[in-house]
Amino acid sequence: MAAFPPAARARRAGLAGALCAALAVSPAACSGDPDAGTNGVGKLSAKEIETKARTAADAAKAVRVSGTLIGKGGPYQLNMRLNADGGTGSVTSKSSTFALLRIGDALYVKAGAGFWKQTGGKSGAAAAGKLDDKYVKVPKKDPAYAQFRGFTDMHTLLDGLLGLHGSLGKGDRTKVGGAPAIQVTGGDGRGGTLDVSLKGTPYPLRFERAGGAGTLQLTEWNTDVALKAPDKSDTVDYGPELPAS
Template identity: 55%
Template sequence: MTAIALGRRRRTTLLGAICALVVAGTGVLAGCSDDPDAGTNGVGKLPAATIQSKTRAAAAAAESVHLSGDVVTNGHTYKLDMRLKSEGATGSVTSDGLAFGLLRIGEQLYLKAGSGFWNHADGDTGKASASKLDGKYVKVPQRDPAYKKFSGFTDMDVLLGGLLTLHGSLATDGHHEQSGTRTIRITGDKGSGGTLDVSLQGKPYPLRLERAGGAGTISFSSWGEDFALNEPKKTETVDYGKQLPTS
């Protein structure tokens, strides 16, 4: 055997050993297999409708999630950065250049914002009260119309149920990757009805959604990772004193 042939044989043997080791561990090294679904959870081989069903089921069964990105609805763009679970949620929402924080613990909802938010909400007529509310947690009464609007951003079931929907005829659109995780992409009406990247590693959680009609892009992460929900201190909490604005 020539030195060149011997070298090739050694490289082939080494590559095979590396591939075997990686497959036995956490995944498949690119180039080790011609099968893009080798070492995955197997959903990439399923029809698009079945993949969507499985990813919705996985999301519904999850204890928690971190959701971030843009949602366009009723002519408004909302930038979300929320951590959600059944007991509540915490995070921030930005709309029309104004940011506010949301904290829900059980049924109690708190809104936290700067004076600019409150001035805008009051039509620039309540600057004195706005300064008192600046940076404070404001309790939102459950009977207040604002409660339903703002609490929707903190309800994991409501958000996921409304977002994880593709419109039109479903199809798969190849294998991709999101933040280092291998995915299978499914589309509605060749993408015009939205696209969804589903994890091929572990449970088939949704990882990235492009909504139909340019209605925003959402990333999902930290599935099942718990986080703390702490009541704000009394010194950090105030009552608004009247019905909260819904604008």
Template identity: 50%
Template sequence: MTVIPQGRIRRAALLSACCALAVTGLTGCSSEDPDAGTNGVGKLTAPQIQAKTLKAAESADAVQLSGSVATSGRTYRIDMKLKSDGAMGSVTAEGATFRLLRVDEQLFLMADAGFWSDGDAKADEEAAAKLDGKYVKVPRNDPSYKKFIGFTEMDVLLEGLLTLHGKVETDGRHEQSGVRTVRISGDQGSGGTLDVSLEGTPYPLRLVRGGGAGTLTFSSWGKGFALEEPKKDETVDYGQQLPTS
């Protein structure tokens, strides 16, 4: 007769118990590592995650930013491709949409006739019609240059947006566009939340700003794109100071 050691009996019983628990959905005996196959950021503290994702964003060559930003009583809908030497995309505010193109320091704006005309005079409407769908070069000394250039500056936008207020803590594992993320939040969400990629470089992927100040997604990190000034037949000289309203 074969005698089975008591240690084997106990191990077999423990294994059976674990299997039974797994069947009922209690997987406490599982040895699966939730960070397996990730970049390991999920193991860090919230401040460490925040530092790593900000460093990753700062070192990137390009990014696409989409979503809404509420500031100074206005809400802007943004869809911009950004890199250090330029940007291209669109901004919508108060029902008006305009396109922005920056090549180095040259800034161009394209909008429909309604954007350029206040509707007070026929002559004004006729002039606005000539600008409809054309790129207008914004003079660097024009007040509008300072107003619009901020939408095209990658470093400025990221520095101003990627901010959480209050005590920063981790807020579980999530997913953004099929990518696994770890979420960090400020003041339990009231100070904003930021989803950070658990795959590859720990780039920020989704930001919910505190106080209902908008939600933004970040994609195409490090993916460059071509920029060139519009052709002459696509450009019109406004001939006077651009509207600032």
């Protein structure tokens, strides 16, 4: 192999430096340090990364959770914006869609007539016209209250969805929505995969649930969520219990 003379080597080194500057590549690309310019979380153990991600999520004041969950009844789409006082968004399954809004303890569900006919049996069919596309206040004593509220409670929802199973390991460095991230896997990926941000606060950015049970995106951390009670003209107080089959 031919050796380059000193002058040629100097020119090559200068060219490489110029390319790094001209292309505005990250320091890591030219330094060889994959953690250069990051929050340093990538250097930690898998357990430490998961702990930092959970700590960041617990301290957050707001988040958007969206994606697909697969339950016993099949897949459904979740799209919720949440804060410490409540949340707003929608849940869509193969056969129905309903919107949720919670402000403090006041919880509302909004859906079309088809939803009430399908879920409420004879009483739902009878009331479907009245409830169609209205915010229906869910009574606290109704069995559905706790279930619906779970979708609108930020920390309850995150705690229930973000669990990894099995021995923790560090996975690949990835990008989620353009943001650099590092993966933490449970059981070599069979127990779920969590992508944690390598920029700024180490928030969870994406979670693939164990057993192929869905993938969630976690975005808009600490972005204010404006929650406003619906107008009285758009609200129905059905009574002590919602229609039930």
